[in-house]
Amino acid sequence: MYPKLVYNMEKLKANVDAAAKITKDDGGCSMMCVTKCVCADRKVCEMLAAHPSVDFLADSRVDNIKKYADLIKDTEKQSVLLRLPMMSEIKELVEYVDISQNSELVTIEAINEEAAKQGKVHKILLMVDLGDLREGIFFKEEEKILKTAEAIEAMSNVELYGLSTNLTCYGAIIPKNDNLSVLCNMADKVEERIGRKLTVVSGGNSSSIYLIWKGDMPEKINNLRLGESIMLGNDTAYGETVPGAVHDAMTLQAQIIELQEKPSLPIGEVGKDAFGNVPEYEDRGIIKRAILAVGKQDIDIDGLTPVDGQVDILGGSSDHMILDVTNCDKEYRVGDVVEFVLEYGALLKAATSEYVKKDYI
Numbered sequence: 001m002y003p004k005l006v007y008n009m010e011k012l013k014a015n016v017d018a019a020a021k022i023t024k025d026d027g028g029c030s031m032m033c034v035t036k037c038v039c040a041d042r043k044v045c046e047m048l049a050a051h052p053s054v055d056f057l058a059d060s061r062v063d064n065i066k067k068y069a070d071l072i073k074d075t076e077k078q079s080v081l082l083r084l085p086m087m088s089e090i091k092e093l094v095e096y097v098d099i100s101q102n103s104e105l106v107t108i109e110a111i112n113e114e115a116a117k118q119g120k121v122h123k124i125l126l127m128v129d130l131g132d133l134r135e136g137i138f139f140k141e142e143e144k145i146l147k148t149a150e151a152i153e154a155m156s157n158v159e160l161y162g163l164s165t166n167l168t169c170y171g172a173i174i175p176k177n178d179n180l181s182v183l184c185n186m187a188d189k190v191e192e193r194i195g196r197k198l199t200v201v202s203g204g205n206s207s208s209i210y211l212i213w214k215g216d217m218p219e220k221i222n223n224l225r226l227g228e229s230i231m232l233g234n235d236t237a238y239g240e241t242v243p244g245a246v247h248d249a250m251t252l253q254a255q256i257i258e259l260q261e262k263p264s265l266p267i268g269e270v271g272k273d274a275f276g277n278v279p280e281y282e283d284r285g286i287i288k289r290a291i292l293a294v295g296k297q298d299i300d301i302d303g304l305t306p307v308d309g310q311v312d313i314l315g316g317s318s319d320h321m322i323l324d325v326t327n328c329d330k331e332y333r334v335g336d337v338v339e340f341v342l343e344y345g346a347l348l349k350a351a352t353s354e355y356v357k358k359d360y361i
């Protein structure tokens with residue numbers, strides 16, 4: 001059945017190996033594998049849970065972590081909630097998740113209370129915002145960070161596990177030695193204040209991994225949280241390929257339902273398309289147009305690259321995608337399957353869509 005998202009488990013595992021070689025062997029960091037861009041796909045999580053280089057499985061949603069809590073229950077691996085917890089999910093958080101990233105003392109107090117009720121100790125990564133301006137206590141509020149750390153340290157059912165930061169998400173700020181050093185200095189000060197070492201200083205996501213192969217990662221950073229660099233092999237700071245990783249561990253396959261020769265320019269007065277945009281068209285004369293049974297409900301059309309380099313994506317609507325196959329050596333026919341490599345947004349959407357079947361090779 002099509003459309004389908006095909007996971008090549010061998011390639012995916014090789015990508016984990018490649019990321020681990022850099023992060024762990026070269027960088028001396030522990031590795032959190034981020035499962036959100038594949039919606040914590042069960043088969044992928046089984047592979048990650050069995051992989052000796054994976055130290056933590058991380059996701060932004062408790063719902064996703066719940067799905068794989070059983071896989072790591074009796075192992076050394078721990079689960080991490082990346083998004084700051086909602087007040088409404090504290091009970092489930094404490095029940096299913098080992099570690100969570102936090103910046104709000106009121107939330108941490110609620111976690112402490114719930115953990116006491118459940119007879120548990122929940123671990124906290126206190127987030128520091130280095131200027132990307134999404135989550136975390138702003139780095140210039142040093143006393144607030146230190147006071148929050150002290151307050152956590154004084155609670156009995158939460159443990160201050162470390163500090164963490166997130167970059168290149170909202171503000172698109174690139175991690176560098178200088179901004180990550182601010183986090184490291186803060187970690188030194190927190191350690192001084194609480195009188196012990198922190199377990200983790202987490203230096204960011206897939207945009208930080210390049211610092212290791214550039215030899216520019218501050219010494220004290222000892223953890224990275226990696227999603228896109230593992231799943232898609234992308235360094236997200238400068239768009240390089242993670243050495244040893246591939247971009248096509250996952251592909252999208254869709255089937256041709258119509259193949260007709262028609263003009264490239266629509267005929268009549270141009271209004272708005274199905275999504276309210278006024279489209280622009282290029283006149284290519286009469287072309288061979290293939291329609292695929294997949295659309296914007298299932299994928300992000302701009303985030304797809306055809307494996308057949310002679311295929312050109314013209315556009316699409318909710319349930320259809322239109323290709324120009326005029327210049328293809330391959331003689332496409334109705335029923336043929338066209339394959340695409342995905343960018344992050346397209347992968348996220350395909351993994352989320354219940355209309356996209358999942359297949360494993």
Ligand SMILES: *Cc1c(COP(=O)(O)O)cnc(C)c1O
Nearest residue numbers: 034082166205206225226227228
């Ligand atoms: C999504 C996310 C990550 C992983 O990001 P990638 O770019 O996929 O590596 C890490 N940390 C946080 C807080 C996130 O939200």
